[in-house]
Amino acid sequence: MNVKTLGLLGTGVIGGGWAARAIHCGINVIAADFDPTMEKWLRDSIDNSRQALSQLTEGIPLPPPGKLEFTTNPLEMAEKSDFIQESVSEIEELKTKALLPVSEVARPEVVISSSTSGFLPTDLQKDLKHPERFIVGHPFNPVYLCPLVEIVGGKLTSEEAKDIAREFYEDIGMQVLMVNREVPAHIANRLQEAMWREILHMLNEGMATTRELDESIVYGPGLRWAVMGMNQLYMMAGGDGGARKFMEKFGPTLTMPWCNMDGPELTEDLLDKFEFGTNQQAKGKTVRELEVIRDECMVAIQKVLAKHDFASGKTLNAFRARKEKQWR
Numbered sequence: 001m002n003v004k005t006l007g008l009l010g011t012g013v014i015g016g017g018w019a020a021r022a023i024h025c026g027i028n029v030i031a032a033d034f035d036p037t038m039e040k041w042l043r044d045s046i047d048n049s050r051q052a053l054s055q056l057t058e059g060i061p062l063p064p065p066g067k068l069e070f071t072t073n074p075l076e077m078a079e080k081s082d083f084i085q086e087s088v089s090e091i092e093e094l095k096t097k098a099l100l101p102v103s104e105v106a107r108p109e110v111v112i113s114s115s116t117s118g119f120l121p122t123d124l125q126k127d128l129k130h131p132e133r134f135i136v137g138h139p140f141n142p143v144y145l146c147p148l149v150e151i152v153g154g155k156l157t158s159e160e161a162k163d164i165a166r167e168f169y170e171d172i173g174m175q176v177l178m179v180n181r182e183v184p185a186h187i188a189n190r191l192q193e194a195m196w197r198e199i200l201h202m203l204n205e206g207m208a209t210t211r212e213l214d215e216s217i218v219y220g221p222g223l224r225w226a227v228m229g230m231n232q233l234y235m236m237a238g239g240d241g242g243a244r245k246f247m248e249k250f251g252p253t254l255t256m257p258w259c260n261m262d263g264p265e266l267t268e269d270l271l272d273k274f275e276f277g278t279n280q281q282a283k284g285k286t287v288r289e290l291e292v293i294r295d296e297c298m299v300a301i302q303k304v305l306a307k308h309d310f311a312s313g314k315t316l317n318a319f320r321a322r323k324e325k326q327w328r
């Protein structure tokens with residue numbers, strides 16, 4: 001299916017990121033949010049992402065940017081869309097209520113995808129009209145620079161809907177991870193959550209500050225995670241003996257008290273520590289200023305990886321090859 005118009009339901013941080021990526025790739029966007037003040041926010045966030053997106057796709061032949069239309073009426077959006085991406089707040093009831101009328105108006109062949117961070121597609125699709133075209137398409141922030149999207153089907157989802165979603169996401173430069181079994185929080189968020197809970201425990205119990213916790217990632221494992229994942233890296237840490245040798249060396253730690261898995265209670269004291277610590281780390285920079293630094297570095301990392309045709313750089317090279325075939 002050729003997606004000419006992407007419909008967005010919810011235009012916050014994630015909806016804004018989808019809009020920026022799609023428009024940059026020449027797709028028209030009709031964005032619906034029940035809060036009319038979000039139009040300005042959305043237009044600003046698209047403007048803010050333009051420079052990083054242009055740098056990332058420098059030299060890649062792309063059609064002229066798509067156009068943006070904003071509406072407070074989700075049904076108008078549903079009527080005009082060839083593919084719908086829902087990104088309303090992470091409340092299950094709110095999502096199912098918002099999706100139902102959209103599914104009643106959208107053409108039956110239009111795929112409806114949810115950006116949900118953790119809900120199961122089977123739960124979200126059960127009352128929808130044509131539930132077989134419903135999937136989860138879970139992205140990462142910033143959506144315009146992070147290529148990963150996890151596609152998860154529910155019990156009623158058709159293979160065709162997943163294929164259409166894959167084709168569309170690859171067409172806007174994304175790396176599709178087909179999640180074969182639906183579980184709460186899919187794959188990547190389960191991993192992030194395990195680490196996040198441990199971070200909050202350590203902060204809560206005064207073992208480390210937000211700065212120390214972040215430095216332990218940025219100067220250490222974070223640097224290698226853009227290149228390889230934990231399994232491949234740990235196999236290498238086994239030396240010539242590989243995976244088995246690694247487990248021989250570090251397997252015994254799995255039974256030691258090295259981490260907590262239950263999240264701590266969110267007390268005011270913990271919230272204060274998180275807020276105070278991260279504000280200190282920001283050294284007076286606004287979120288927008290921090291985003292510019294983050295974006296420039298994320299672009300540079302992906303360009304270096306592209307030279308090695310590795311990890312997200314390989315996705316960028318595949319996007320270039322696809323667009324060269326389409327537009328040259």
Ligand SMILES: NC(=O)c1ccc[n+]([C@@H]2O[C@H](COP(=O)([O-])OP(=O)(O)OC[C@H]3O[C@@H](n4cnc5c(N)ncnc54)[C@H](O)[C@@H]3O)[C@@H](O)[C@H]2O)c1
Pocket residue numbers: 009010011012013014015032033034035038074086087088089090091094098115116117118138139140141
């Ligand atoms: N923030 C992240 O890092 C992240 C990453 C991946 C996925 N997600 C998921 O994406 C979704 C959106 O997250 P976000 O961070 O952009 O949230 P957000 O709060 O920034 O934006 C949600 C938007 O949805 C709008 N909205 C709420 N109910 C609506 C309705 N019924 N109709 C139309 N608009 C409605 C709100 O006005 C708001 O603008 C959530 O499901 C979240 O779990 C978030």
